[in-house]
Amino acid sequence: MxxxxxxxxxxxxxxxxxxxxxxxxxxxxxxxxxxxxxxxFSMTKYNLLSPPQWIGFSNYVEIFSEDQTFKNSLFLTFKYVFLSVPLRLAFALAVAMLLNKGIRALGIYRTVYYIPSLLGGSVAIAIVWRQIFDGNGLVNKFLGFFGIEGPSWISHPDYIVYTIVTLSIWQFGSAMVIFLAGLKQIPADLYEASQVDGAGKVRQFFKITLPMLSPVLFFNLVMSIINSFQAFTPAYVIGDGRGGPLDATMFYTLYLYLKGFSFFDMGYASALAWIMLIIVGLFTAVVFATSKYWVFYGDSKDGR
Structure with missing residues (x-):
């Protein structure tokens, strides 16, 4: 048996x-x-054309002690993440709440808003964005109607990163759809009871919507952080492909790409990749560690 x-x-x-x-x-x-x-490979000197030579931690030592471009690209990437992630999530949540009002043709609106996310970081979208924000693009032509002379958004180092941030915010559709699904799961009884108690819209948002939506917000936050650190195509296409102007688009992933496939220093690029993996892992770990203070799970025993 x-x-x-x-x-x-x-x-x-x-x-x-x-x-x-x-x-x-x-x-x-x-x-x-x-x-x-x-x-x-991150511990070797490897140019893709000859066998790798073991050098230990020399690549890492050089990155942290001598490579100023690494520091600048890391700072620029942090700036992009800290700007694009909260703005994108806030915009996605605002649109999701508008669509949650029971408007007609909800499916059509949801599809239209989701299309930019489907296109993702495609080269075509980056090229279109470059044309829109060019010195003679649609944005400056629109400003011209009001007598405002706009700068060349993609050739000035002080503005180009905000152009890329705007593109990231525009692609809010995936986060919006997830927020909308979460909003549909919040019981209407909670809002009705709060209205009886005299709670206004603002108090309902902070006391009901955000706590009940916090698991969805947690998921969108983690995914947005990871995706933002990996931003490459907009910086490559909207800039000049070399981090210009004046390294204003030298995102970390672009610097990694140039080191590996333009300068044929694959060992150095591999070290950069592992440093990025650790950085993203640390950011994700911080979000997970702090989630117990702000993520509400209604079915847990301790009320969270």
Whole structure:
């Protein structure tokens, strides 16, 4: 009897592993393997044309002690993340709350607002954005109607990063759809009871909407932080592909790309990639660690 049970258990395990096999192959061959290879290359001098030479932690030492471009690109990326993430989430939540009012043709509006997120960081959208914010683009032509002479938003180092931030905010559709789904799950009874108690719209938002929506906000925040740190295409296309003007678009990922595929220093680029992985991991860990203070889970025992 025990042998029969073991045989059935073995057959079930074999079936399970058979279905898992495509994912396991993809994980080990396309994720774990390249990550370990990158970790090895980060400790070598490797130009893609000759065999890598082991140099230990020299790449990391050079990055932190001598590479000023690394520091500048990291600061610029932090600036972009701290500007784009809260503005994008706030805009997405505002639009989601407007669409949650029970307006007609909700599906059409939801689709229209979601289309920019579907296009994502495509080259075509970045080119269109570059044309809109050019010195003779639509934005300056619109300002010209009011007698305002706008600058060349994409060629001035003080403005171009805000142009890229604006593009990120415009692509708010995915976060908006998730917020809208969360808003649909908030019981209407809570708002009705609060109205009886004399609570206004502002108090309802901070006492009901935000706490009940906090798990959704938590998810959108984590995903937005990760995606913002990986921003590459807008900086590459809207800028000149080299971080210009005056390194105003030298995002971290662009600097990594230039080091690896323009200067053929793949060992150095791999070290940059691992530093970015650690930075993103730290930001994500901080969000997870602080979530117990502001994320509300109504079904937990302690009321959170």
């Amino acid at each position: 025990r042998k029969k049970r073991r045989s059935l258990s073995g057959e079930h395990n074999l079936t399970a592993y058979t279905f898992l096999l495509p994912w396991l192959i993809g994980f080990f061959c396309l994720t774990l393997g390249p990550m370990l290879g990158s970790l090895y």
